[in-house]
Amino acid sequence: MRIRATVAALSGALALSALAVPAAHADEVHGDTTISNVVVNGGKPVSVGATAKKTISVTFTVKDNSGVDWAQAILFHGADIDHSDSGAVANSSDGQATCTVVNATTSNCKSTFDMEPGYNLINKVAGTWKVWAIATGNDANYVQKDNAKSFKVLRAAQLTVNAAPEPVKKGKTVTVTGKLTRANWDTGKNSAYTSQSVKLQFRKKTSSTYTNVKTIKSTSTGALKTTTKATVDGYFRYSFAGSSTSPAVSATGDYVDVK
Known part of the structure; x- marks a missing residue:
């Protein structure tokens, strides 16, 4: 087997002397070792702000009839781990998953990773990431999965709202x-999210449910502006359904007193 130089470099702390990592582009299985139940960030998309790094965990189950020797996961963005986008790779700090024995053949394993803007996160790698994983048994059987799990890494979104005037006469116009x-992630700041469909929603003071009023689009500066008629006391908010690279977000409702 040919040692995969890329992975060896990315995960130098792995005990590669115990196993030569096979070539990319296909899963490799030797013997009865299996990897299953892969969960990233508790099953939720990873939403990361402009500057602060986010630490996430990856958990998975490894089985081998001789018992589990070691395991590891690596996170990447790209076609495969050998062709990941520049810098878009995350390695756990210890270089090897922490595996807890469940029984003679099964272990639950966990690795933690830092997702950091300007380091392994740049704007172009927002979207779908993958988990590369490998595990070995005590009998030197092994399994390598090139895409053990796909998950989302998203650019955190922010949404504001202001409804005026307050108070307002019934039937008059409210500007929101x-x-x-x-x-x-490239500049370390928040920037306008342009040309996105955003819903204006309203909730009566006596209700707990928002209903859609209309849909508008954000401008080149991310600005939102529309008008509606005042009918009853309640809360206006904007709500964004999310995109392939940013999560859904809703503004905190702004209360309007209707006289």
Whole structure:
């Protein structure tokens, strides 16, 4: 077997002397070792702001009839781990998963990873990431999975709202403004999220449910502005359904007293 130089470099702390890592582009299985139940970030998309790194965990189950020797996972963005986008790789700090024995043949394993803007996160790698994983048994059987799990890494979004005037006479016009922005991992700041469909929603003071009023689009500066008629006391908010690279977000409702 040919040692995969890329993976060896990315995970130098792995005990590669115990196993030569096979070539990319296909899963490799030797013997009865299996990897299953892979969960990233508790099953939720990873939403990361403009500057602060986020630490996430990956858990998975390894089985081998001789018992589990060691395991590891690596996170990446790209076609495969040998062709990941520049810098878009996350390695756990200890280089090897922590595996807890369940019984003679099964272990539950966990690795933690830092997702950091400007380091392994740049704007172009927002979206779908993958988990590369490997595990070995005490009898030197092994399994390598090139895509053990896919998950989302998203640029965190922010949404504001302001409804005016307050108070307002019944039947008069209410102007609702706001702004949609999201994390810019390249600059370390939040920037306008342009040309996105955003819903204006309203909740009566006596209700716990928002209903849609209309849909508008954010401008080139991320600004939102529209008008509606005042009918009863209640809360206006903007709500963004999310995209392939940013999560859904809703502004905190702004209360309007109707006289």
